[in-house]
Each structure stands twice: as C-alpha cells, then as structure tokens.
Amino acid sequence: MPSRSERSLADRISAGGRRLTPQRVLVARALADARRALSAQELYDRLHTTQPRLGRATVFRALEAQVQDGMARRLERSGHVSVYVACDPEHHHHLVCERCERVEDLDEKLLQPLLRSVDSRYGFHVNHTALDIYGLCASCRRASRKAAG
Amino acid sequence: MPSRSERSLADRISAGGRRLTPQRVLVARALADARRALSAQELYDRLHTTQPRLGRATVFRALEAQVQDGMARRLERSGHVSVYVACDPEHHHHLVCERCERVEDLDEKLLQPLLRSVDSRYGFHVNHTALDIYGLCASCRRASRKAAG
DNA sequence: TTGACAATGATACTCGGTCTCAACTAGCCT
DNA sequence: AGGCTAGTTGAGACCGAGTATCATTGTCAA
Numbered sequence: 001m002p003s004r005s006e007r008s009l010a011d012r013i014s015a016g017g018r019r020l021t022p023q024r025v026l027v028a029r030a031l032a033d034a035r036r037a038l039s040a041q042e043l044y045d046r047l048h049t050t051q052p053r054l055g056r057a058t059v060f061r062a063l064e065a066q067v068q069d070g071m072a073r074r075l076e077r078s079g080h081v082s083v084y085v086a087c088d089p090e091h092h093h094h095l096v097c098e099r100c101e102r103v104e105d106l107d108e109k110l111l112q113p114l115l116r117s118v119d120s121r122y123g124f125h126v127n128h129t130a131l132d133i134y135g136l137c138a139s140c141r142r143a144s145r146k147a148a149g
Numbered sequence: 150m151p152s153r154s155e156r157s158l159a160d161r162i163s164a165g166g167r168r169l170t171p172q173r174v175l176v177a178r179a180l181a182d183a184r185r186a187l188s189a190q191e192l193y194d195r196l197h198t199t200q201p202r203l204g205r206a207t208v209f210r211a212l213e214a215q216v217q218d219g220m221a222r223r224l225e226r227s228g229h230v231s232v233y234v235a236c237d238p239e240h241h242h243h244l245v246c247e248r249c250e251r252v253e254d255l256d257e258k259l260l261q262p263l264l265r266s267v268d269s270r271y272g273f274h275v276n277h278t279a280l281d282i283y284g285l286c287a288s289c290r291r292a293s294r295k296a297a298g
Numbered sequence: 299t300t301g302a303c304a305a306t307g308a309t310a311c312t313c314g315g316t317c318t319c320a321a322c323t324a325g326c327c328t
Numbered sequence: 329a330g331g332c333t334a335g336t337t338g339a340g341a342c343c344g345a346g347t348a349t350c351a352t353t354g355t356c357a358a
Contacts, residue, residue: 019304019355041345055307060346076225080315081345095273104273110266115282117259123287124244124253131280133264138272168324168335190314204338209315229346230314 009071016069023054027062028071028086036101037075037083075132093129097137099144104137158220165218172203176211177220177235185250186224186232224281242278246286248293253286 009028014020030047031038038046044059063084066072072084073092085094091105111129118124136144158177163169179196180187187195193208212233215221221233222241234243240254260278267273285293 021305021355023306039345053307057308057347058306061305064346080231082229095267095271097273098276104271106267107270110263110270114259114263118244118255118282121256121259122244122253123290124246124282125285125290126282127247127284129280129282131278133267133273133275133278135276136274141272141274170324170336172337188314202338204340206316206339207337210336 012069012071013065016065016071018065018069023058024062024065026051026054027059028066031063031066031072031084032086034086036103037085037096039081039083041081043084076130093131093133095133095135095137097140098134099136099140102137106131106133161218161220162214165214165220167214167218172207173211173214175200175203176208177215180212180215180221180233181235183235185252186234186245188230188232190230192233225279242280242282244282244284244286246289247283248285248289251286255280255282 009032010020010025013024013028018024026047027043030043034043040060040063041056043063044054044056047054047059048056063072063074066086067074067084070088071086073087073094074082074084075094075096076082085103087094087105090108093106093108093111095104095106097103111131115126115129118126158181159169159174162173162177167173175196176192179192183192189209189212190205192212193203193205196203196208197205212221212223215235216223216233220235222236222243223231223233224243224245225231234252236243236254239257242255242257242260244253244255246252260280264275264278267275
C-alpha cells in the first residue's frame, strides 16, 4: 500500500519547485522500492521494459533532480558508474552491505564527535562530508556466521 | 631535495611487486609534489608538456597501480571525474579544502569511535569506509576571516 | 481554457577511462 | 656483459556513462 509514501514522493517532487510528471514519480518510486543502490542505467532497464516510451535521458535527469532535492544520494563507488539511493533529507550517509547490497541510513548524530574534533584539532571548517561505510549488514553477518560455524 | 621521499617512492613502487619504470616514478612524484587532488587528465597534461613521449594510458595505469598499492587514493567527487591524492598507507581519509584544493590527512584514530558505534548499534561489520570531508582549511579560514572582518 | 515554459524523448555527441597489440625494457639468470 | 622473458609502454581504436540539442508534449498558474 504505497498511499502514504506515494503521497510524500509526489509532495517532495513538487516541493523542489519542479513539475510533477509521471516519469519523475516512476523513477522516484522505483528507486525507493529497490531499497538498494542502483545505477541510472539499471533503473532505466527496469523501467523501460514496462514503460517503453520512457527515455534514457529522462531517467538521468530525474535522478539528478532527486539528488538536488535531497530525495536521493549519489554514491560514487570505487568502480566507475554512479549509483543512486533513495534517502530522506536528514540522512546523507549510508551503510552499504557488500553481500546483499542493501543500504541502511546512518544516524547523523554518530558523526558529530568526529566533525567536532576535525574542527578543534585541524582548525578545519566542515562544509559537508561524504561518508559511506561498506561491510556486512547484521542479517548477512548472521547468515555467514551460521554457514561458517 | 627529494632524496628521502624519492627513495621511498621507488621503494614503494617496487614493494608492490611492480617494475620500477621511469614513467611510474614520474607520475608518483608529480602527484606527491602537487599536494592536492588531481585528475588523471590533469596529471597527464602537466607531464606531457615536458615528457612528450609519455602516453595517456600510462598515466591512468600508473595511478591505478598506485591506488592498489596504497600510495594514492581515488576520490570520486560529486562531479564525475576521479581525482587522485598521494597518501601514505595508513591514511585513507582526507580533509579537502574547497578554496585552495589542498588535501590534508585525517588521523584515522578519530574514526574509531564512529566505527565502534556502527558495529554495536547496527550490528554492521565494517570492511572499509570512504570518508572525505570538504570545507575550509585553517589557513583559508583565517584568510577569509581577515578579509571579512 | 489557454498559453508560457518546463519536461520529455530521440539521438548525436563528449570525454573519461579501457583495450589491443606491437615495440620496448626492467630485472633475473647465466 | 649478454640474453631471455614477462611486465610495461605508447598510440590509437574503442566503450559507455552522462550530457546537449531540439522539436514535441504536458504541467500548472492565471
């Protein structure tokens, strides 16, 4: 039942001062439903099968708009293609599971001590931080423990 | 007088089980001397003027090798081109000044508390983290304060 | 309803980065 | 020193993610 999230998706698109188009909703919903990081191309491939009229450039533009409006974040993986994750405005850092590829939000409060010491120790004034933590999420960890032991 | 750093550059290249070629030394030294993040293309442009025989692919390969050997780190900026910073093996996170583009190493110890709480709170097993902090370095901060006040 | 202007879709294009392959050379072995 | 061989180089073709262009379409405020 996507009523609530559906609603807020549309709201958030409009809130950015953008026109509410079916394509943008489509892309936003697909990304949110995926609950993991996807590249623009992956997203396009998925959507294009059921929406043959959807253009590739539109997907790129919609994702870029989402990033600007704080609805998504672009992760620059060590590979080379950018991948996108849906996120809410106050979560900009993620725990990325390398096994199941699920993405979890990191509580921003956990970063505060680090940022404070960067300021006090280096005299560095922080504007923004790019932090992504890669590893094994709790459930994959349990699974691998069970398999091993 | 680059004797010491020169020496260790060569050592570190060989230590990776790689052949010590003039090209690799060239690239490594240029990156280390820059003391800021540079894209492969920028590095190529700089070197190519004085070393016309140096190939573009060679620069890309040398940088990639440096990353693998822990001599450099690739920063995936929000733009799209990767930029590289020289770094020593135990520093993998950086403070990047948005004004002067200088790059400073972050003391890894400052990260420990964060990583511990990620483990205890989310049950997430950290493999590696990508952290880059953007803002104003101490000297640019002073300069802008002086100019403002 | 209508009209202005943002958004779309198709496609050409840019350009970072990789691949290929013949020529070369660092480093080892004798 | 001389030779061998596998790793490396350089040149350029190639790939593919992302962008620009532009005619067409659709949103939404008036």
